[in-house]
Amino acid sequence: MIHGHISAWLLALILFVVALFLHKGGKEKGAKIVKMILRVLYLLIIATGVGLLFSVYKIDVWYILKAVVGLWIIGLFEMILSRVANNRRTSVFWIQFVIAWVLVLYLGGRLPMSFLNP
Numbered sequence: 001m002i003h004g005h006i007s008a009w010l011l012a013l014i015l016f017v018v019a020l021f022l023h024k025g026g027k028e029k030g031a032k033i034v035k036m037i038l039r040v041l042y043l044l045i046i047a048t049g050v051g052l053l054f055s056v057y058k059i060d061v062w063y064i065l066k067a068v069v070g071l072w073i074i075g076l077f078e079m080i081l082s083r084v085a086n087n088r089r090t091s092v093f094w095i096q097f098v099i100a101w102v103l104v105l106y107l108g109g110r111l112p113m114s115f116l117n118p
């Protein structure tokens with residue numbers, strides 16, 4: 001489950017960057033397709049995340065925080081891509097994006113199933 005979770009968000013991050021470049025290159029059709037695949041990945045990220053939550057013996061506040069920040073990142077993926085598509089400012093969302101990633105890696109790394117914990 002944890003590997004499915006990591007593979008899903010890693011792939012989502014890569015496709016997010018691909019969609020950004022497609023937008024910048026004016027390839028709207030390609031960007032649209034990549035965004036559709038991204039949305040399926042969101043579901044996979046959430047499904048594996050919830051699956052992980054269910055496999056935990058006792059869910060404490062760190063798990064809840066981890067899940068909330070995970071959902072925040074998914075929201076930011078969507079916000080940034082839709083604002084880029086509409087040529088609107090994204091700076092506020094990029095700042096949140098950096099903060100959310102630092103938090104999710106910290107929280108994910110601190111919880112027991114992390115590959116950072118032997």
Ligand code: HEM
Nearest residue numbers: 009046049050052053067070071073108111112113114115
């Ligand atoms: C883009 C969104 C997300 C990212 C980038 C992300 C990232 C991570 C990372 C880095 C880990 C630690 C993996 C490891 O070090 O082996 C992890 C674990 C986990 N994630 Fe997510 N996650 C996201 C979304 C979610 C969501 C939406 C949920 C819940 C609904 C969730 C629940 C969990 C749980 C329960 C764990 C296991 C923690 C443990 O016991 O070690 N994640 N995630």
